[in-house]
Each structure stands twice: as structure tokens, then as C-alpha cells.
Amino acid sequence: MQKYSFYQHFEGWEEFVKRPLGERLPVFFREGRIYDVLFSQQFDRPFLDSLYDLTNRIRRIAKAREGARWLHDLHGHRRAMLYFVQPSTRTFLSFLNACHILGFHTSEIRDPHTSSEIKGESPEDSIRTFSSYVDLIVMRHPQEGFAEKTAWLLNVYSDRPVPLINAGSGSDQHPTQALLDVYTLQRSFEDRGGIEGKVIALVGDLKRGRTVRSLSYLMKNYPGVKLLFAAPPAFQIGEDIKEFLSNQGVPFEEHTSLEPLLGRADAIYMTRIQDEHDKDGKSESQYEDFCLRKRDLAKMKPDAIVMHPLPRRGEIEVAVDRDPRAMYWRQERNGMWIRAALISVIFGSDEEVRTEGERYLSDGSPAYSL
Numbered sequence: 001m002q003k004y005s006f007y008q009h010f011e012g013w014e015e016f017v018k019r020p021l022g023e024r025l026p027v028f029f030r031e032g033r034i035y036d037v038l039f040s041q042q043f044d045r046p047f048l049d050s051l052y053d054l055t056n057r058i059r060r061i062a063k064a065r066e067g068a069r070w071l072h073d074l075h076g077h078r079r080a081m082l083y084f085v086q087p088s089t090r091t092f093l094s095f096l097n098a099c100h101i102l103g104f105h106t107s108e109i110r111d112p113h114t115s116s117e118i119k120g121e122s123p124e125d126s127i128r129t130f131s132s133y134v135d136l137i138v139m140r141h142p143q144e145g146f147a148e149k150t151a152w153l154l155n156v157y158s159d160r161p162v163p164l165i166n167a168g169s170g171s172d173q174h175p176t177q178a179l180l181d182v183y184t185l186q187r188s189f190e191d192r193g194g195i196e197g198k199v200i201a202l203v204g205d206l207k208r209g210r211t212v213r214s215l216s217y218l219m220k221n222y223p224g225v226k227l228l229f230a231a232p233p234a235f236q237i238g239e240d241i242k243e244f245l246s247n248q249g250v251p252f253e254e255h256t257s258l259e260p261l262l263g264r265a266d267a268i269y270m271t272r273i274q275d276e277h278d279k280d281g282k283s284e285s286q287y288e289d290f291c292l293r294k295r296d297l298a299k300m301k302p303d304a305i306v307m308h309p310l311p312r313r314g315e316i317e318v319a320v321d322r323d324p325r326a327m328y329w330r331q332e333r334n335g336m337w338i339r340a341a342l343i344s345v346i347f348g349s350d351e352e353v354r355t356e357g358e359r360y361l362s363d364g365s366p367a368y369s370l
């Protein structure tokens with residue numbers, strides 16, 4: 001029997017969460033600055049552009065020993081908690097290393113069975129306990145909405161609130177993945193007029209894949225983008241995303257196979273089937289039509305890129321990795337740097353990085369050469 005996972009009732013929460021998102025978001029900002037990072041809808045274009053500039057600066061500063069030392073000293077007095085109670089490799093490691101780049105000391109819980117939740121402590125009380133010891137909480141949790149609930153709780157109930165970053169909330173959102181995805185698109189299309197006007201195919205389990213959901217929300221910031229969704233009939237993109245895109249004037253098409261889209265897309269974003277969400281342990285076997293093989297590369301535009309949030313299973317044949325259009329390993333590396341930049345923004349060291357950090361950029365290396 002799963003012993004943890006009894007959730008508590010908090011006065012005010014039910015009323016709060018029923019309000020439209022736009023009315024809830026101000027709780028997660030402080031003095032005009034993002035504080036809790038929970039949803040992709042929190043990011044607007046000026047924020048995205050300035051975060052990319054900061055990310056490029058941080059990765060260049062970190063390249064030289066003196067610069068890396070200087071960055072490490074920025075938050076040497078801070079501590080972060082990584083509460084990852086759902087499996088994770090790269091998101092966990094990239095956050096851990098992003099924290100270390102900025103000098104944060106870190107602690108972690110990856111299995112609630114090693115915490116007092118096994119004694120019956122509620123997950124909410126666990127989070128409140130973390131806030132007694134640390135200055136930042138990064139959370140991956142299987143339950144949709146739990147990150148928002150605990151961020152709200154810390155803001156409303158706690159005498160020592162700390163910022164909380166959602167590193168994946170059930171099948172709902174993964175906002176920092178969306179940031180690194182857009183950063184990867186931006187870098188890839190730097191010399192081709194940016195993301196604006198590009199055709200982006202999103203392929204796979206679109207119903208339960210939180211990365212595609214979060215990325216779709218960000219597309220409203222890039223005029224002229226067209227989305228092509230390709231998924232098995234049972235795993236089509238959610239109605240809520242379609243409604244959002246229609247309201248924002250982002251054109252999209254829905255397809256049930258990848259093949260016809262190969263020659264149309266400027267970026268092909270592959271995803272895996274999310275069968276860990278299957279309650280009955282069965283997974284759909286109709287994934288054949290949603291794989292990218294070496295032989296498909298010839299049908300793609302010569303300068304199109306292939307992305308994947310990873311982990312992959314069979315969706316991208318390993319032989320594709322050697323094609324210069326395969327961007328997923330770079331995409332993975334980008335994650336650590338953008339997360340370092342995001343944490344710097346939350347803790348207000350971004351201005352210092354832009355001004356004082358400038359002296360570590362004197363080698364004249366271009367921002368995009370890394």
C-alpha cells in the first residue's frame with residue numbers, strides 16, 4: 001500500500017484554485033519579478049528574450065575559470081532543495097548543476113519513502129519543512145496542481161516563504177522544459193529570422209506529454225508560427241490547448257501520422273508514449289507511424305531540426321543522431337544553462353551578471369559558439 005499521498009485541506013485553497021489562471025498568477029510574482037515558476041503562461045516575450053540573453057552570458061562567463069568562480073560566489077550563501085518524487089535524470093541533474101554553477105548548496109529527496117511521509121506526514125507539511133532549511137524548492141511531482149498548491153501555501157500560510165519551481169507536474173506542465181525548448185529553437189533559427197513564421201511539428205503522445213503542452217503555450221509569443229500536431233487518435237492534443245491556441249490566434253493542424261509532415265516542418269519535436277500514466281499497465285502499440293528513422297531524413301527540409309525532450313525509446317532511430325539536424329543532445333545541454341539563468345532572475349542577480357559579469361566576457365567569443 002502506498003502510504004504517503006494523503007493531502008491536507010487548507011482553507012482558501014479551493015476558492016483560489018477555482019479562479020481563472022490570470023487572476024491567480026499575481027500571487028506567484030513579487031515586485032514585478034517572477035517568484036514561483038509554475039506555468040508557461042507566466043512568460044511573456046520580453047521575459048523570454050531577456051532570459052536568453054542572460055543564459056548566453058552565463059554560459060560564456062562560466063567558460064573561463066575566473067568567470068566560473070565569480071558565478072559560484074553569487075549565491076554561495078543560498079541553499080536549494082530538489083524534491084523529485086517522480087523519476088527524472090536530466091531535469092534533476094540539470095537543476096542540480098545549475099544550482100551549483102550559481103553556488104547554491106543543495107539537498108534532495110527523490111523517494112518519499114525515505115522521508116517522514118512514510119510516517120503519515122502530508123506532502124504539504126514536507127514542503128513546509130523544506131522551507132525551514134532552504135531558500136529555493138525545485139519540485140517534480142506526479143500530481144498535477146500540487147506544485148501550485150504548495151507554492152500558494154508557502155505564500156499564504158508560511159512565515160518563511162521560498163520560491164518554488166515546477167520541474168514537471170503530472171501530465172500537466174513542464175515550464176522550464178518549454179524554456180529550454182524555445183531557447184534551442186531560438187539558437188537554431190538565429191540566422192534564419194528567429195522562431196517567427198516557422199512551422200513546428202509536435203509528434204507522439206500529445207495528450208499526456210507535459211512538454212508539448214507547456215511548449216504550445218509559449219508559441220503565442222512568436223508571431224507567424226504554425227503548429228502541426230501528429231498523434232495516434234487516442235493521444236491527440238488536449239482541448240484546453242486547442243482552445244488556448246485558437247484564442248491567441250496561433251494556427252494549428254491535427255494529423256494522425258508524421259509522414260506527410262516531414263517535408264513541411266522547420267522543426268520536428270518528437271516525444272515518447274507516456275505509458276507510466278496507464279492505470280491498467282497497457283500501452284498503445286500504434287506508435288510505428290510516429291517514429292523518425294534515418295530514411296526519413298531525406299524527406300525533411302535540408303535545414304529543419306529534430307528535437308526531443310528525452311528520454312527516448314524507439315521514436316528516433318539512433319542513426320539519426322549523427323545528422324547535423326539532430327538537436328536533442330544540444331537541447332539537453334541547453335537545459336542546465338537556462339535553468340541557471342532562471343534561478344539568477346528569481347534571486348535578482350541577473351543585473352549583476354549583465355553588468356559586473358561583463359568583465360569575464362572580454363575574450364570576444366561570440367555568444368552562440370558554445
Ligand code: NCD
Nearest residue numbers: 091168174211272309310311
Ligand atoms: C520529459 C518529462 O519528464 O516530461 N522529460 C524531461 O523532463 N526531459 C519527457 C518524458 O518523460 O517523456
